[in-house]
Amino acid sequence: MRDSQDAEDYLAGYAVLLDEVSRTGRRLTRDEIVVRRQEGERAAVAGRRLRDMVVGHLAATRAAWPDLSGIKGAVGQRDLSAAALAVLGATEQAVDAFTEGYDHAQRLAVRREEAARREFVDDLLYGRSDLGSLSERAQRFGLRLARSHTVAVAVGDEPYDETHPVTRRVESALIGRFGHRRILITTKDGRLVCIAPSDGEDGGGAGPARYFAKQAHAATGGRVVLGRSHPGPGGVVLSYEEALSGHNIISRMGLDSPVVDAADLLVFPVLARDRGALADLVRSVLGPLDSARGGAEPLLRTLEAYFDAGCVSAEAARRLGLSVRALTYRLERIARFTGADPGEPLDRYTLQTAVIGARLLEWPAKEL
Template sequence: MPMGKRDREPSVDAADATAPAAATAASANGPPELPTADALNHYLDQLARISVSKRRLRDSDLEGLRELAAAAADRGTALRALIAEYLTSACRVWADLPGARQARDHEGLAEVVSALMRAVGDATVALTEGYETAHRAAIRGEEATRREFVDDLLDGRTDLGRLAERAERFGLRLVGPHAVTVARATKPFSAGDGATRYVEEALTARFSARDVLITTKDGLLVCVYPGPVAEVPPFFTTTVRNAVGEQYQVAVSRLRPGPSGIVRSYQEARSTLDLAARLGLTTEVVDASDVLVFQVLGRDRAAITDLVAIVLGGLEGARGGPQALLETLTAYFASGCLNTTTARRLGLSVRTVTYRLSRIRQLTGYDPTDPDQRYILQTATLGARLLGWPSRPLQPAD
């Protein structure tokens, strides 16, 4: 509903045009170069009529003011300058308005002033509404343009040369190597939410806006940054922690050159997060380089499934199942194949670890203490983690 429409008095109509064009003439004292001169003259004419009729501005006049303010916003005119021009013009002419000159006493003059104040107030509100509407539309348009650019950047759906040109509009330089860091939290990130704004403001305050791009995609918080700025990932992680205050995980890609490298780095960071979830990794930050071996193994699922079944399948014959022996293998390889360190990690005695390693050799036919056979066992153990075995049964390849 337009401002002032409710409980409105009868509006000005053509029958009220008893006032001379004094207001129009008075407005000539204003800056003639203003692009809104015609609309300003029309508004002052309305004030002249209102000074006689004591009625309110018509809805059509208010809507015209809203449109005028929207056009001023599109031209970049400041709202304060627009309103100041209207208020100054009204103050300049009001004493010469016919209603003010015809008032015979203070009571009559007060009635004229009240009507004019009401009209000026309605006009000011209408100007503000029109300006703010245009401003919101401009913001939405800019956000849509930025969203389209981000999607093209991360999905690699457009010409790279054109993409680099568009990046300049958002203050991002795509020359040189870049990396991508992504964060996933319990509550998905979205554009404009509190957590996203907090991280973006912190990153752009700490680094240059030309060095980092903060955006969201598919519920993830994404940070694109140039390779030389190595302190971005730890600062990003700390800021995410402060913003969400809940369970989250961050993945860091490897450096790659050019816009196409950003696409690959983004995909790598996303797949690293997904892989970390599959492996049950609980570390705060997962570097893509640290899980590269799992990426390689996962590219041929049929082969790794066969390897786990052939090499580790015999562990299912152990009393209580293969889980304890598999955990021993994992800790053994992680400790550099040292029995004492393995025992300390598992909270067992060295004798127990030695027994378990011997039992693994008996059940699988592969000796973890033999350097020639160790690699096969270690690869199969990594594959078991990737496949979630033995918690999930092995699915034969098609």
């Protein structure tokens, strides 16, 4: 009953219009179409269902139909048929204008919602709004910023936005698993971003963020880094920055793990904090490799493979596509140039730290 009343609120003058059209056979004027379009916009803004509005138009047309014979037999069957066709044509015009206005208002509402969401995401990830306002706006998007959150960032082979099929697929997977439990899936600078609670509630732990990482890697084929859990709005910013920094470190270090925790990368920022000291270590320990035939890069890759293989020569040789004998020869050359033997514990620690530093500083591609 209420749906019918709702429709009537947006059909003022419609029955009179049909009656006139039935008598004259004319089409709707420009002004009449504008009125129908405006009514459609008004219905959309008021939150009325389009289905109810269309059904209301058809019901009004049917109710007015008997009046078409109000010609009282004064006209022939042919004239009556023409009147009926005119009314059907007017109904088509009216419904088309109404739905056009409705769709236009809906598109505007969606664009405003997207703009508000984008502004909120930017303010949240960069901490550019006062905490009170940010927390209030966060509730609209399902976040409770007083809790601890984990931010996971996925980078693929192409940039992603809110409408990308990959974004929708990952978001659907998260909703299917956890429901709408305070999880926000968004994009930033072409990356997929997940902000999920990590305080043991609403899915708990790193569960949602880690599940996002699994789904995002499967969908993008790229890498995902999970920031550490931190409380409050500032915690979201910090976790996001850790995830971004993790991607930068992984790229420099040439790591190939598909999902990485920022907590596992803490040693790298520590090493890079004193850039001067790190550069001095690289120059002192690995600098002599520059004088080797072929330069430092091949021997540097040899050390990386050796350390990544747990200092097991056979595995390192396999990764490099060398024989064990060729690998052993390279390690001996490294020892001669640097004065540090990879087989000795203390020398091995020094060499490995220097190798990490070289990748962080992008040496030897860049001068120290």
